[in-house]
Structures are given as structure tokens and as C-alpha cells.
Amino acid sequence: MSDRSQKRRDLTVAEIKAAARSLLVASGPAGISLRAVARDMGITAPALYRYYPALDSLILDLATxxxxxxxxxxxxxxxELPADDHVGRLIAMVREFRRWVLTHLSEAALMFGPPLPGVDEFHQQCEDLTHAGNQFGMIFIEPMLALHAQGRLPVRDALASQFDIPAEVYTYFLARWAQFYGLIMAEAFGHLSWAVDDATELFEAELKAVTESLLR
Structure with missing residues (x-):
């Protein structure tokens, strides 16, 4: 394929994903279909199949x-923070994670919700998506590695690490991920509405407790 042809293809793929995202924002994950994307782009469904032969391939690409x-x-x-401010950088990223999810609820539902009907275990079957997810996780692990090197991770009983990182860091990451991921998703999808109108105070209290445990 010539460079010009590849550029045209890349532009079309980007347009397809933009159309799919518009459907996602408007109607949620279930609102995405190849026919709807083709309709919104003003092309035929068979023309779209040259780029995405099935819905799951488009969902995989968009989620990535x-x-x-x-x-x-x-x-x-x-x-925006100094490279040696490991606690500050970690907390800033957790806050941004929450902000992004709360302002992109439909996207978060696609990324972190259950797989769409007919899209078979799409979180597990795509190397690009797995790689993108691992890269996202690593930005939180990196400051934890630095804090571990300084002896500042409060871990007692470490789990066996499933990755090439110290067991203490792996254990701390899992604990904090469950804590903040769970809180953010519960807030985003309305599972805290019975308790609080705004979960900011609860979220910040959890951040403060983590910060205090690391600043020692």
C-alpha cells in the first residue's frame, strides 16, 4: 500500500472511530453498531466492512x-509536578482518573463496564487493548516503585507478584487500585447516590488517608 493510500485509510479509520464515539456518547455502549456508523458517515455497510469486518473489532479499537x-x-x-514528588504525582493522577471518568461516563462504561452482548470477552482478546491497559496501570505503579525504593510503602503481608515488580509494590498497587477504582466506578454509575449527593468529600478523605500513610 502506498503512503497516500495508507494516509487515506488512516483518515477513514479515524472518522469511523469518531462516528462510533459519537454514538457511544449519545446512546451508551449498546448504541454502537456498524450499520449506525455507516449511516452516520453516509456510506454503505459493505464499505465499512473493509475497515472493520465485525463490531468487536471496532469496539476493541475504540476502547484501546x-x-x-x-x-x-x-x-x-x-x-505538572516535580519528578521527585512521587506522592503528589500519584495523587494528581488519581484525581484526574476520577475527573475523566465522571466527565466521560459513556466512554467509561465501554472501557470498564461489562462486555457488550455479541462482543466476546473483548477485554481479553486484543493485544493492543491489553497493552494500552497495562500502560495505564504502569503510570500508577511507577511512583509506587520509587516510594518502595525509599521504604515508604506501608505493606505488611505481600502477595506473590504476577508481574516483574516487587511483591510489595504489586500488593500495594492492587489494594489502592481496588480502593480508588471501586470508589470512582461506584460514584460514576450511581451506586453511592443512596448515601451521598456528591462523593468528592469521601474521595478526598480517602486520598488524604493514603497521603498520610506515605508521608512518614
Whole structure:
């Protein structure tokens, strides 16, 4: 394929994903279909199949892009702080994670919700998506590695690490991920509405407790 042809193809793929995201924002994950994308682009469904032969391939591609977008947003706020402010950078990224999710509820539902009917375990079957998810996780692990090197991670009983990182860091990451991911998703999808109108105070209290445990 010539460079010109590849550029045209890349532009079309980007247009397809933009159309799919518009459907996602308007109607949620279930609102995405190849026919709807083709309709909104003013092309026939068979023309779209040359780029995405099935819905799951489009969902995989869009979810991968969204993970990259979220990671870049978190990295941007992280990089506003000094490189040696490991606690500050970690907390800034967690805050940005929450902000992004709360302002992108439909996207978060696609990324972190259950797989769409007919899209078979799409979180597990795409190497690009897995890589993007791992890269997102690593931006939180990196300051934890630095804090671990300084002896500042409060971990007692470490789990066996499933990755090439110290067991203490792996354990701390899992605990904090469950804590903040769970809180953010519960807030985003209305599971805290019975208790609080605004979960900001609860979220900040959890951040404060984590910060205090690390500043010792």
C-alpha cells in the first residue's frame, strides 16, 4: 500500500472511530453498531466492512484509543509536578482518573463496564487493548516503585507478584487500585447516590488517608 493510500485509510479509520464515539456518547455502549456508523458517515455497510469486518473489532479499537486518552490525561497532570514528588504525582493522577471518568461516563462504561452482548470477552482478546491497559496501570505503579525504593510503602503481608515488580509494590498497587477504582466506578454509575449527593468529600478523605500513610 502506498503512503497516500495508507494516509487515506488512516483518515477513514479515524472518522469511523469518531462516528462510533459519537454514538457511544449519545446512546451508551449498546448504541454502537456498524450499520449506525455507516449511516452516520453516509456510506454503505459493505464499505465499512473493509475497515472493520465485525463490531468487536471496532469496539476493541475504540476502547484501546480511550485507554490511551485517559493515560495521557493522567500523565499531563502528573508532569505538572516535580519528578521527585512521587506522592503528589500519584495523587494528581488519581484525581484526574476520577475527573475523566465522571466527565466521560459513556466512554467509561465501554472501557470498564461489562462486555457488550455479541462482543466476546473483548477485554481479553486484543493485544493492543491489553497493552494500552497495562500502560495505564504502569503510570500508577511507577511512583509506587520509587516510594518502595525509599521504604515508604506501608505493606505488611505481600502477595506473590504476577508481574516483574516487587511483591510489595504489586500488593500495594492492587489494594489502592481496588480502593480508588471501586470508589470512582461506584460514584460514576450511581451506586453511592443512596448515601451521598456528591462523593468528592469521601474521595478526598480517602486520598488524604493514603497521603498520610506515605508521608512518614
Amino acid at each position: 484509543d480511550l485507554h490511551v486518552e485517559l493515560r495521557l490525561a493522567c500523565e499531563a497532570v502528573r508532569d
